[in-house]
Amino acid sequence: MQDMSEQEFLRSYDPGRYPRPSVTADIVVMTLYKGTLAVLMIKRGGHPEKGKWALPGGFLQAGEESAEQAAYRELREETGIAETRLRQLATFSDPCRDPRTHVISIAYTALVPEGQMPLFTAGDDAADAALFRIGLSDGILTLHRDGQTLAGGDLAFDHGAIITCAVQRLRGRASYEPDAFELLPDDQSFTIFQLKRVHEAIFQRPLDAGNFRKWFTRGYVKPGKAVATGAHSTQAGRPAALYKLIQD
Amino acid sequence: MQDMSEQEFLRSYDPGRYPRPSVTADIVVMTLYKGTLAVLMIKRGGHPEKGKWALPGGFLQAGEESAEQAAYRELREETGIAETRLRQLATFSDPCRDPRTHVISIAYTALVPEGQMPLFTAGDDAADAALFRIGLSDGILTLHRDGQTLAGGDLAFDHGAIITCAVQRLRGRASYEPDAFELLPDDQSFTIFQLKRVHEAIFQRPLDAGNFRKWFTRGYVKPGKAVATGAHSTQAGRPAALYKLIQD
DNA sequence: CAAATAGTGTCTTTAAGACAGTATAAC
DNA sequence: GTTATACTGTCTTAAAGACACTATTTG
Numbered sequence: 024m025q026d027m028s029e030q031e032f033l034r035s036y037d038p039g040r041y042p043r044p045s046v047t048a049d050i051v052v053m054t055l056y057k058g059t060l061a062v063l064m065i066k067r068g069g070h071p072e073k074g075k076w077a078l079p080g081g082f083l084q085a086g087e088e089s090a091e092q093a094a095y096r097e098l099r100e101e102t103g104i105a106e107t108r109l110r111q112l113a114t115f116s117d118p119c120r121d122p123r124t125h126v127i128s129i130a131y132t133a134l135v136p137e138g139q140m141p142l143f144t145a146g147d148d149a150a151d152a153a154l155f156r157i158g159l160s161d162g163i164l165t166l167h168r169d170g171q172t173l174a175g176g177d178l179a180f181d182h183g184a185i186i187t188c189a190v191q192r193l194r195g196r197a198s199y200e201p202d203a204f205e206l207l208p209d210d211q212s213f214t215i216f217q218l219k220r221v222h223e224a225i226f227q228r229p230l231d232a233g234n235f236r237k238w239f240t241r242g243y244v245k246p247g248k249a250v251a252t253g254a255h256s257t258q259a260g261r262p263a264a265l266y267k268l269i270q271d
Numbered sequence: 272m273q274d275m276s277e278q279e280f281l282r283s284y285d286p287g288r289y290p291r292p293s294v295t296a297d298i299v300v301m302t303l304y305k306g307t308l309a310v311l312m313i314k315r316g317g318h319p320e321k322g323k324w325a326l327p328g329g330f331l332q333a334g335e336e337s338a339e340q341a342a343y344r345e346l347r348e349e350t351g352i353a354e355t356r357l358r359q360l361a362t363f364s365d366p367c368r369d370p371r372t373h374v375i376s377i378a379y380t381a382l383v384p385e386g387q388m389p390l391f392t393a394g395d396d397a398a399d400a401a402l403f404r405i406g407l408s409d410g411i412l413t414l415h416r417d418g419q420t421l422a423g424g425d426l427a428f429d430h431g432a433i434i435t436c437a438v439q440r441l442r443g444r445a446s447y448e449p450d451a452f453e454l455l456p457d458d459q460s461f462t463i464f465q466l467k468r469v470h471e472a473i474f475q476r477p478l479d480a481g482n483f484r485k486w487f488t489r490g491y492v493k494p495g496k497a498v499a500t501g502a503h504s505t506q507a508g509r510p511a512a513l514y515k516l517i518q519d
Numbered sequence: 520c521a522a523a524t525a526g527t528g529t530c531t532t533t534a535a536g537a538c539a540g541t542a543t544a545a546c
Numbered sequence: 547g548t549t550a551t552a553c554t555g556t557c558t559t560a561a562a563g564a565c566a567c568t569a570t571t572t573g
Binding site (some may be wrong): 462464465480481484485504506507508509510512 | 522523524525526527528
């Protein structure tokens with residue numbers, strides 16, 4: 024054994040010697056829906072947790088892809104979303120979180136621009152897909168759609184905890200990273216107040232218009248991360264200057 | 272198939288239908304060594320990557336334990352460290368990161384108080400264990416011990432990237448979370464300048480004594496997160512007030 | 520005494536929040 | 547006109563950094 028070369032070792036290596044867990048990539052897809060932060064959930068059509076709402080995601084193809092690649096693939100297959108940026112959130116590995124066997128979930132977040140969420144049903148594992156508005160205060164997560172409110176038992180696996188984690192991360196990042204711009208309908212043409220509404224949805228509290236303008240000007244316009252296009256919006260009220268985000 | 276109950280489904284579920292990756296928990300154990308931030312590495316005694324330096328860690332026992340439990344277990348088995356707090360860092364899942372098979376690493380960080388790192392060799396997989404001082408600027412990681420400097424090829428797997436990630440996270444957190452206190456020799460009896468030296472090691476730059484004192488007083492003493500014990504240190508120079516951290 | 524560490528205070532800049540007030544559009 | 551949104555400015559407070567200065571110990 025000790026005298027083997029690395030090549031000999033690898034030829035004789037048996038990856039099945041130890042029991043291995045299954046690994047999934049799950050994605051918390053968030054968008055703005057009617058002015059509030061919402062998450063995409065898929066109603067499970069098969070066992071386990073049949074009939075409960077779950078995050079999009081699926082099993083990683085071992086040896087073929089990374090968890091991030093699996094997340095992109097599952098997102099495309101289950102929701103049609105292809106043009107988005109995934110960020111790794113955290114990994115959930117409690118051996119009892121899935122009743123089938125030990126299933127580890129590597130969770131990602133995705134932000135979809137307001138109004139650009141494709142809401143068709145797809146995938147043989149998905150009977151239904153829907154956006155649920157997110158409420159999170161004092162660590163208590165609530166999900167609702169129309170009159171319906173999801174209780175703890177309506178959510179599959181530990182996906183409620185994953186969503187909570189994702190919203191907290193988004194709130195933490197939005198103050199100092201340009202994540203919120205990904206929720207704008209168009210980050211190449213937006214007004215300061217559109218951006219303010221996005222931040223209000225993320226933090227679930229009203230922001231002062233003048234102070235928000237200062238924050239945006241200081242942090243984005245002055246350092247050249249965003250510039251006024253010269254065009255103006257035409258809506259109710261005085262026309263607003265349109266800005267575009269500069270891609271790095 | 273469609274008419275099965277969940278119990279029937281679970282009885283018939285075969286977890287071996289799809290290939291699964293192996294999963295390890297690896298731990299970036301950091302401490303202060305001679306005034307600089309250092310990381311605990313173990314020289315691999317067996318294939319693969321034999322002779323290279325690797326992070327402590329090992330395979331998760333599927334179905335038996337979470338990744339965090341595996342990290343605690345491996346840390347205790349390989350280094351004897353039992354009393355520490357692990358924080359999940361990130362998951363590394365490139366299918367080629369390990370030459371054996373697809374091995375996913377769920378990485379954790381641990382902070383060990385200065386002078387309390389047990390440095391005996393242990394474990395049948397570990398031929399040697401050592402502390403390497405960390406240098407990280409402009410995203411370039413350097414590890415050195417005495418005269419020795421580790422080059423990229425001396426590190427096993429992608430453990431260099433994991434360490435880089437851990438140091439960046441520690442630097443990001445140290446300004447607003449009490450992580451640095453875990454590196455003090457004793458968080459129940461320390462001087463402000465001991466804490467300053469810890470922060471200087473983390474950020475690898477000198478800090479202003481007066482300003483640091485203000486930062487500590489504002490952020491910890493005033494809100495009651497740390498209190499003066501009344502005792503004073505006796506060393507070279509004027510005796511310094513000793514503080515203790517209030518455990519939440 | 521020098522050297523070393525401990526501790527205070529001052530000045531400036533920057534950021535954020537509360538809030539008043541003016542500007543320009545649709546109706 | 548009202549309503550709605552756009553935009554500017556003022557005041558206060560807090561935090562951070564540069565830096566000068568004083569205090570108390572050892573040797």
